[in-house]
Amino acid sequence: MTTIATPAHTVDAKLLRFALKQDAIGSGANGVVYVVAAAIFGQMFGLPAAFLYPVGAFLIAFAAALLALASRPGVSRPVAVVVIAVNIAWVAASVELLVAGWFPLTGLGVALVIAQAVVVAGFTALQFAGLRRTI
Template sequence: MSTITNTRKDAFLRIAMKLDAVVTGANGIAYLLGAALVGPLLGLPAGLLVPVGVFLVGYAVAVWFIGTRPEINVKAAWGVVLVNLVWVVDSLVVAFSDFFPLTGWGVLWIVAQAVVVDAFAVLQVIGLRKITR
């Protein structure tokens, strides 16, 4: 089985996963509760922000679950890294394409999100490398 027992070796990964879950969940809740206000500010349709918020909240719960098990499933943790990297690429495509009439704030926000999510992925890779060496 591809798991690692809860030891000091996995503490870094656990923190990275929990931080990702908290920030992602907060972002998802903000989209759900404030879609009508945030959408126009960013140049995104509120109808898009609601399903994105639902996804982010669900994803946050999954990341929290993976990061808090007595044994971290390495394959699941690598899955989190992969989803984070896909989010980064997709965010940059949205930010620098004409899919939506983004405002300047919208481009800034989407790029900032991509940078933060990329940082989570890097921290998670570092944590995974610590426990799989």
């Protein structure tokens, strides 16, 4: 079950902590690959390396923040809501990227954007469920 930790806005929930850690692993892995192989990915997926470098750097920083958050004794409810909002923004930006045609994506590029949006939506659903269990 759920236990309320010290201050009024922190919670300790297994599902939320698990979802944050999984999100960190996925985000960190993608970030490292984007930074290390931006030129290769750019050609394979139709995404410019100049776009992938900052996205990769953001994902690495985001993953580090998620790991730090998940490792604390109590998870800040407002911070967890911010993580959920960032993930929702990622999914929305993915849809916008596809609909607006910002880049000349290859078939693999379209599949990558869709797959990432689905995975991030799954992390978001788990995080939301974990947060709801703390109420």
